[in-house]
Amino acid sequence: MATWANWVGNQSFEPRDVVAVSTAEEIQQRVADAAASRTRVRTVGTAHSFTPIVETDLLLDTSAMRGIVHIDADQQLVRALPKTTIGDFGEPLWEHGLALANQGDIDTQAIAGSVATATHGSGRRFPSFSATLEGAKLVDGTGQLVEVTRQTHPDHLAALQTSIGLLGIMTELTIKLAPAYHLHARTDIMPFDEVLETFADDIDTYRHYGLFWMPTDESARLYNLEGAGADDCVVKRYLEVDPTDTVELGPHERMDRAYRIYPMVYDPNFHEVEYFLPLERWRDILVEMRRLMLRWHPLSIYPLEIRLVAAEDAWMSPNYHRENLVVSISGQPGAEYWPYLRACDSLFAEFGGRPHWGKMHFMTADRLARLFPRYENFLDVRRRFDPNGVFLNDHLQPLFG
Numbered sequence: 001m002a003t004w005a006n007w008v009g010n011q012s013f014e015p016r017d018v019v020a021v022s023t024a025e026e027i028q029q030r031v032a033d034a035a036a037s038r039t040r041v042r043t044v045g046t047a048h049s050f051t052p053i054v055e056t057d058l059l060l061d062t063s064a065m066r067g068i069v070h071i072d073a074d075q076q077l078v079r080a081l082p083k084t085t086i087g088d089f090g091e092p093l094w095e096h097g098l099a100l101a102n103q104g105d106i107d108t109q110a111i112a113g114s115v116a117t118a119t120h121g122s123g124r125r126f127p128s129f130s131a132t133l134e135g136a137k138l139v140d141g142t143g144q145l146v147e148v149t150r151q152t153h154p155d156h157l158a159a160l161q162t163s164i165g166l167l168g169i170m171t172e173l174t175i176k177l178a179p180a181y182h183l184h185a186r187t188d189i190m191p192f193d194e195v196l197e198t199f200a201d202d203i204d205t206y207r208h209y210g211l212f213w214m215p216t217d218e219s220a221r222l223y224n225l226e227g228a229g230a231d232d233c234v235v236k237r238y239l240e241v242d243p244t245d246t247v248e249l250g251p252h253e254r255m256d257r258a259y260r261i262y263p264m265v266y267d268p269n270f271h272e273v274e275y276f277l278p279l280e281r282w283r284d285i286l287v288e289m290r291r292l293m294l295r296w297h298p299l300s301i302y303p304l305e306i307r308l309v310a311a312e313d314a315w316m317s318p319n320y321h322r323e324n325l326v327v328s329i330s331g332q333p334g335a336e337y338w339p340y341l342r343a344c345d346s347l348f349a350e351f352g353g354r355p356h357w358g359k360m361h362f363m364t365a366d367r368l369a370r371l372f373p374r375y376e377n378f379l380d381v382r383r384r385f386d387p388n389g390v391f392l393n394d395h396l397q398p399l400f401g
């Protein structure tokens with residue numbers, strides 16, 4: 001069998017089989033057969049995760065299961081197939097006066113992959129994609145097609161919302177939307193010290209606020225950012241605006257439909273770690289991270305990305321009942337970056353840092369039990385949905401087996 005690799009190329013494996021499926025019934029049959037023969041089975045979104053959360057024996061290719069099924073403008077809900085990308089939602093929702101309430105740095109991920117890993121954008125009032133999941137149809141580990149909704153199974157929904165594919169293969173997702181909105185986006189270069197002065201006010205003023213801090217002069221080009229030198233921050237501040245407002249646009253400002261504003265362009269040249277830390281500790285975290293990265297120079301040349309996410313109810317979301325400052329760091333492919341990443345992990349641990357499921361981390365079952373108050377409840381639901389453990393793999397078994 002051909003080797004499977006993720007988008008950035010830091011994870012690869014050889015599945016025993018890759019099978020294209022296009023309906024829930026086909027998935028049911030495949031999973032039931034897998035359970036009977038003790039074969040492990042999973043599916044993949046667009047392979048943008050940096051962690052080994054796709055690896056399995058039988059990989060189901062759901063590429064044909066892409067597209068919007070139904071838009072309910074009154075209830076502000078959309079039903080979509082699992083491989084629908086974030087970008088696929090923009091235009092059709094707009095035509096119905098609707099939008100995704102927030103988006104991350106790219107819009108190419110599948111909605112199922114984004115929900116499964118609590119993919120997020122930035123903004124103090126906005127939770128991750130997981131929190132927007134109102135219900136889903138999924139094939140559980142016995143091959144049964146199950147429907148979970150907020151009304152019928154609130155506990156199962158809280159488990160499913162961030163479940164890394166461990167409860168089943170989602171065949172249709174219902175996502176809560178926002179009214180369509182325009183954004184006025186400003187990008188400024190500011191010295192680190194100025195950011196410390198303005199941060200507290202800005203995160204309340206702007207709908208979206210996020211920044212990249214540059215440890216070196218060469219850092220900015222690694223993420224296709226421009227003009228920022230060592231110890232500068234590229235600060236992104238977005239306000240919701242009425243499109244009829246007259247807004248004078250400077251050279252680093254844009255105004256457009258929201259879904260056109262969010263996406264950035266990345267090259268697959270970084271291996272990323274991301275942790276979620278209590279927002280109230282933001283000043284200590286920024287100062288300590290800067291100190292640690294400068295001490296570890298020259299390996300820590302990638303920009304430090306800082307974002308914000310609101311608290312949410314998903315049991316295994318890093319934002320479970322806590323608003324977070326999100327800290328992303330990257331290692332350079334080919335470089336011996338593990339000591340640097342481990343040093344960051346130790347610092348994050350001091351702040352009770354929780355991991356992004358799609359980014360590299362150093363979790364153990366003990367750590368998860370300490371960090372996630374509903375961890376045991378999640379394990380119970382996981383075992384109920386997948387009694388034979390067909391959705392586990394060598395990375396997930398020690399964490400959730």
Ligand SMILES: Cc1cc2nc3c(=O)[nH]c(=O)nc-3n(C[C@H](O)[C@H](O)[C@H](O)COP(=O)(O)OP(=O)(O)OC[C@H]3O[C@@H](n4cnc5c(N)ncnc54)[C@H](O)[C@@H]3O)c2cc1C
Nearest residue numbers: 045046047048049082104105109110113119120165170358
């Ligand atoms: C360039 C780049 C930019 C990024 N930007 C951000 C960002 O701004 N914010 C952020 O939070 N993250 C970001 N990420 C991380 C990324 O959003 C997550 O890793 C996300 O999971 C990727 O979505 P995907 O569709 O590629 O999922 P995959 O990586 O393909 O899969 C993720 C998980 O979902 C499971 N899964 C997929 N489909 C289904 C299904 N139908 N049913 C059940 N489980 C399923 C898979 O088995 C796997 O466990 C970025 C990553 C890259 C490479």
